[in-house]
Amino acid sequence: MLSNDLKALWDYQAAENELESYERTLMNTETRKKLVHQQQVYKNNQQKLKQLEQESMLLQNKMSGIASQIDTLQKQMQEKKDEINEVSGYDLEDMFLEDVREMIQECEEIKASVEVSKRKIVEIMHRLEKSETEIKETLIKMSNAKKQFDILKEQHAKEVAAGKDDLDRLRANVVQAAKGIEPSLMERYKAIKQHRANPMAKLVGDRCEGCKMQLPSGVLQSLKVEGSIVECENCGRILFVAED
Numbered sequence: 001m002l003s004n005d006l007k008a009l010w011d012y013q014a015a016e017n018e019l020e021s022y023e024r025t026l027m028n029t030e031t032r033k034k035l036v037h038q039q040q041v042y043k044n045n046q047q048k049l050k051q052l053e054q055e056s057m058l059l060q061n062k063m064s065g066i067a068s069q070i071d072t073l074q075k076q077m078q079e080k081k082d083e084i085n086e087v088s089g090y091d092l093e094d095m096f097l098e099d100v101r102e103m104i105q106e107c108e109e110i111k112a113s114v115e116v117s118k119r120k121i122v123e124i125m126h127r128l129e130k131s132e133t134e135i136k137e138t139l140i141k142m143s144n145a146k147k148q149f150d151i152l153k154e155q156h157a158k159e160v161a162a163g164k165d166d167l168d169r170l171r172a173n174v175v176q177a178a179k180g181i182e183p184s185l186m187e188r189y190k191a192i193k194q195h196r197a198n199p200m201a202k203l204v205g206d207r208c209e210g211c212k213m214q215l216p217s218g219v220l221q222s223l224k225v226e227g228s229i230v231e232c233e234n235c236g237r238i239l240f241v242a243e244d
């Protein structure tokens with residue numbers, strides 16, 4: 001009775017394998033692979049877009065920072081110029097003339113700083129332009145990937161729909177095969193399934209077919225006991241002795 005259970009479990013594993021293999025086939029069509037690829041392309045570009053937008057924001061902040069620096073510098077320069085203009089009409093003593101020279105010198109320095117800042121702004125504007133172009137390109141790539149994805153998704157849905165009858169039949173087989181298997185045995189099978197694709201393995205000669213390990217004589221002995229359920233000591237699979 002229990003040994004029949006193992007035969008039933010063996011058949012169940014076969015039915016489950018057939019179903020899983022068919023599911024894999026449906027999930028690994030060329031269409032599906034392309035679909036996954038386009039999804040990746042979209043995600044990569046989305047990531048890139050985020051970086052570009054961040055970079056662009058930083059550049060804009062930097063630019064307005066420099067612009068306000070220029071403002072301040074220009075105000076300072078205007079003040080200096082006003083001071084110079086104010087005294088330019090006077091008859092100046094040597095000491096005072098020295099001060100004016102210093103003011104002019106300061107003016108020159110401010111002017112030079114403004115020039116440097118302006119060059120920086122031009123450079124940032126170039127980078128912003130480049131960044132904007134890249135953003136546009138990235139958005140186009142994303143939009144193309146999305147279009148491709150939608151088309152492929154529809155195609156794949158058709159593939160899945162076409163396989164539905166077969167899938168239903170294979171699922172029904174699995175349900176059918178599960179009938180009559182003791183729940184405790186099924187539980188054990190499912191527990192092994194967590195880490196083994198095939199929880200059952202045939203005994204071939206004195207070896208477990210799952211891991212090819214030679215089984216100790218004690219294990220071989222217990223396999224001969226009617227109704228015993230023995231797991232391979234090495235891989236943990238339930239051993240199955242075929243009738244023939």
Ligand SMILES: [Zn+2]
Pocket residue numbers: 201208209210211212213232233234235236237
């Ligand atoms: Zn094994």
